[in-house]
Amino acid sequence: MIIIYMLQILLIFLSIYIISSKNNLKAIIFFSIFSLVTASLYYFLKAPDLALAEVAIGSAITPLIYIIAISKQREFLVVSHISKRDSFLLNTKDTVGKGYKLLDDFTKHYNLKLVINHGKYDELKGIFRSRNIDLVIEKSKKNGRYILKGKKTSILMNKLAQLTITDDDIEVITIEEGEIYD
Template identity: 25%
Template sequence: MFQTFLLIALLVFASFAVFSDNIKRSVIYLGVFSLVTAVTYLHYNAPDVALAEAAIGVGLSTVMYLVATKKLSIYDICYVNEDVETFNDQSIGEIMDTVVRPLERFLERTEDFEPQLAYTNHPIEQIMQEDDHDIYIHRKGDLTYLYGNKSDQVFQDIVANMHEVIRDNQDIRVIYIDEVTDSERDE
């Protein structure tokens, strides 16, 4: 009975760690997983392995991961171009040098964020409903739209420093997601 409980607890905490949306919560679940693993080793009469698992898995690894995640701040950028069937170097390169790389440099230097970039050709409305990104870069014809929340201070800094961040910014429109209805987007 106790063995079954331990195995179920291991499966549950491993699943929580993998499927959690929050990275810090995932690290905590991994620490609990290591603790249950140490108890399992004790149950199977392996106290030396249990002690090592408790010291390294629960203590050292969890603390190191939490310190590492505290130092890492990610800013999630989603580039949407519905006109492209499949992304290749040419379709990515069209906007990479003019918008994405300068935006990445700005985030790294002034905001201390690590930019994380995703590319898609799905409709922008679908992406905004299904995914949660910090900023959306939507290419539509010759125009580029930047979508972000007015409450996001980093997005506000990008907009305020637009002339420094993106040199050729005549074809860029800024849209605040939390101020615009679905019918007003991209008009």
């Protein structure tokens, strides 16, 4: 009987920790532990049917879905409108383009995952929401400079602008939220 009270008190502490934790991954792992403790509590209170369902769903499938959702959050999505033969974004064995190196260093510094998409951003739309694009790369027809467009509210854009202030080829433009890229 005393083990039931111990587990109930443990549940309260676990839930307080889950709410107050700043790290997403830690919160998910503790959510999984929470489900395991709940399942053992169900077992001690003579409901083994519920314990089986709780172990399978609460501690395996739900944390997986959460982990996929937060891994989506750490992407840096780049859409490029320049041609594929251009050496700016090239990444092969022999040559690594200047822009690719810049973006790679930048995203590695902030622990993000770099995803580069060639072509139109229309293809990246879901049915209810457009995909959240971080950066659009274009080539200016007048003077041949590369233009990096991004949202004004993003802090990363300010850092990128400071990083490339000495570079003559690259120009960083920030756009207000809600405007359409064109």
